[in-house]
Amino acid sequence: MPKGSFVGDVAKDLGLQLPEFRDRGARIVSEGRTQYFALHGKTGHLMTAERIDREQLCERVQQCVLRCELIVEGEMKFYEIEVEITDINDNAPSFPEAEVELRMSEMTAPGSRFPLAGAHDPDKGLNSLQSYELSGDEHFSLAVQAGPGGDQRPELVLAKALDREEAAFHELVLRAMDGGDPARTGTARIRVTVLDANDNAPVFSQVEYTVRVPEDVPVGSTLVTVTATDADEGLNGQVKYSLKKIIEKIARIYHLDVNTGAITLLRSLDFEEDDCYELEVQAHDAGALFDTAKLTITVTDVNDNAPELTVSSALTEISEDAASGTVVALLHVQDRDSGANGEVRCSLDGDVPFRLQSSHGSYYRVVTAREFYREQVSEYNVTVRAADGGSPALQSSAVLALRVLDVNDNAPVFAEERYSARLAENNAAGALVLTVRATDADWGQNARVRYRLSEGRVRGAPLSSYVSVQAETGALYALRSLDYEQVRELRLWVRAEDGGAPALSSNVSVLLLVVDENDNAPQVLYPPPAALRAGSGSGSGSGVAWSGVELAPRWSEAGALVAKVVAVDADAGQNAWLSYELAKATEPGLFRVGLHSGEVRTARSPLARDAARHSLVVVVKDHGRPALSATATLQVVLAESVAELLAELGSAADEAAAPGEPAVSLTRWLVLAVAAVSCLFVAFLLLLLALRLRRWRRQQLLPPDSGALRGVPVSHFVGIDGVRAFLQSYSHDVSLTADSRKSQLRFSAGGSCCDTLPARPLPDEPAPLLGDEDPAGALPADPASLPQAQPNTDWRFSQTQRPGTSGSQNGEEAGAWPNNQFDTEMLQAMILASANEAADGNSTLGGGNGTMGLSARYGPQFTLQHVPDYRQNVYIPGSNATLTNAAGKRDAKNAAPAGGNKKKSGKKEKK
Secondary structure (H helix, E strand, C coil), rough: CCCEEEEEEHHHHHHHCHHHHHCCEEEECCCCCCCCEEEEEEEEEEEEECCHHHHHHCCCCCCCCEEEEEECCCCCEHHHHHEEEECCCCCEEEECCEEEECCCCCCCCCCCEEECCECCCCCCHCCCCCEEEEEECCEEEEEEEEECCCEEEEEEECCCCCCCCCCEEEEEEEEEEECCCEEEEEEEEEEEECCCCCCCCCECCCCEEEEEEEEECCCEEEEECCCEEEEHHHHHHCCCCEEEEEHHHHHCCEECCCCCEEECCCCCCCCCCCCCEEEEEEEEEECCEEEEEEEEEEECCCCCCEEEEEEEEEEEEECCCCCCCEEEEEEEECCCCCHHHHHHEEEEEECCCCCEECCCCCCCEEEEEECCCCHHHHHHHHEEEEEEEECCCCCEEEEEEEEEEEECCCEECCCCCCCCCCECCCCCCEEEEEEEEEEECCCHHCCEEEEEEEECCCCCHHHHHHHCCCCCEEEEEECCCCCCCCCCCEEEEEEEEECCCCEHHHHHHEECCCCECCCCEEEEEEECCCCCCCCCHHHHHHEEEEEEEEEEECCCCEEEEEEEEEEECCCCHHHHEEEEEEEECCCCEEEEEEEECEEEEEEECCCCCCCCCEEEEEEEECCCCCCCCCEEEEEEEEEEHHHHHHHHHHHHHHHCCCCCCCCCCCHHHHHHHHHHHHHHHHHHHHHHHHHHHHHHHHHHCCCCCCCCCCCCCCEEEEEEEEEECCCCCCCCCCCCCCCCCCCCCCCCCCCCCCCCCCCCEECCCCCCCCCCCCCCCCCCCHHHHHCCCCCCCCCCCCCCCCCCCCCCCCCCCCCHHHHHHHHHHHHHHHHHHHHHEEEEEEEEECCCHHHCCCCCCCCCEEEEECCCCHHCCCCCCCCCCCCCCCCCHCCCCCCCCCCHHHHHEEEEECC
């Protein structure tokens, strides 16, 4: 059949659709180097790829079958195809020699038989050699004998005695015919020469020779030597050897020495090509007498062929999550050797997640044995080895390169379990805070990590308005300037998310601590603000100037408390630790300021030569770097009597109202003041009488064991953080005489708090200014005749209880700083609340317009002993500053210097 001839419809026979057949990559694989068949991709037909010669492929095989495999790569399947090659009569019978010469003695008896070389026809069956015919002479006839293998052996039979004298030569024609249609014939011409008598023919030592040789016998080796003897002498006894019925293939392999009968090897033997050779050796003498013997050469197998390992189909990539048992390669193995030498065993090198599965015939599948983990091994070079059973064994190998494709099975992992950073307040917007870092063990897009903030709120604002994170780098930036006094810390979560589908993520906690800076100057709570002016401080910071008026008696002893500067700082820690210094004073040696308490005390007793008015400038500094400060200006007035006090205050008011103008007559102002005070005093007496009557009536109605504060209105309490302190309003009546040097003040006071406080007369006065009430609640007949009382300390803190940032210690330098930031902040908040309450302009004792510049309280050293000190009337939760009843101090002459009343004050607190 010509090349490209139709053999069969493979697609139809296998039940495959043509589009599916084409897309799945089907192809034909044949054994051997020559591909005799091919697959037509469009039709699915099996076609001949080369011309096929059955006699060449299947010389000694009765049924010629060619095998090939159809491999469908997309399905990892193969199908075996067998094609039988049928014989046609394309070969005519042929004789080894076209002309044959025979020598016969004339003495040859009729009926003698002479073997002739048979014809050879490579076709099979009816197309092979079927019969012989002989023509040409009556002396000879043809006889055909059947051989052991069923072959025909022609023999020339002498039918009539020869007579050399009658005919020295006889010409015959031997014709061989096959059974084809039409039949083919081959001829050989036989020339018979009639010789003189030679009555002994050569005789072989063996009728049949058999020899076994390995296929790796070296070229040139003598395989066997045949021998024949002739009883004749002379030329008739000389034996020559030759091969009969020889074909070209055998002639290329073996050589027969005509004289010795030795058969040598001309080229290498191949067991896989042919394992047995049959020869006919003829020995003849000079008289043309001969003998024949059969020689059989059997070739034994040697393990000279390594296994052939072919990768029929293979994957180059596999997913990381591929299921166990997934086919990754299809292998074909074969060994041309036979027996144990052709038994092939396959194996895989190394500890790899694959295994071999034996398939039909000589095919193997390489399948996955377990799951992959690309993060450990991303590529595999799988070596498949095939070894035969020879000794020594031969082997071959093939390498399968397989890349593992990544699957998003790893979430990002942060470098640290949690992150924290410290950021100074007042930072620049956009400042880098810290960088979080997360890694992903996956590859490619699955390992691309992006960062973002989790949702949250800070002080009602979204967290994203405070900080942001760079999606690619994980850098965390502050979007605004942070204030420690508003935000102490930021707690947030950063999420790292990879680029897989679906994406995997992880979170990490980030704590941003805002570090305090000294950006707040101290704030003076007392004295209350009078005027703002530029103030200077130490270091590079400055605060606000504050001013106030304080009163002190001239007979004060050294260490007597004149005033207390109260200040707070909005910062924390060391930045909020305050110290007080006396920066400027009219009389430098007269007053001193507690370093940590802010208390202004007399450094010595005032002298007569000391000025009546003193201006003190107190500097309050914190301990920040650089330090910030504020100043407080105190106006201290020293006076022996009320007239002197009023004169000084009036002079100060005149100077403040119209500097440089002549002072108005003091007498006129005193008259106006006396008139106003008298009116107030009369109103106060009427109100006091009404209150006493109401109190007496309530005592008659209420049981005697009722609480002391049951009748007190709620408005008389002030509450700070759940603590309620009792307050009482007071009113005063003042009368003045025209003589300013002998002026006297008369006070009348009402209120439940002061009713039980007795007043002691001054040493130089005959009677107190205000007397104690009698049990019936009657007032003295002449209040003006009463002597002035000693300063009342009921509303004063003891030295261990004064509020302020210096703590609760008595000594000036012994004051303890707040031990932590929380205490400092609480103290600042409480003092600020109390100071605002005391400085309220609507208070009955505030520094309003009618007081001529007096402060929120009258000094405890003067005669207004019943007026409460609002600045110190504060209970601070968490501190040891509490209200005390200091009435017992009135028994003493004067308050002792600082540090001398600790024990006594403590006992009074228990009361």
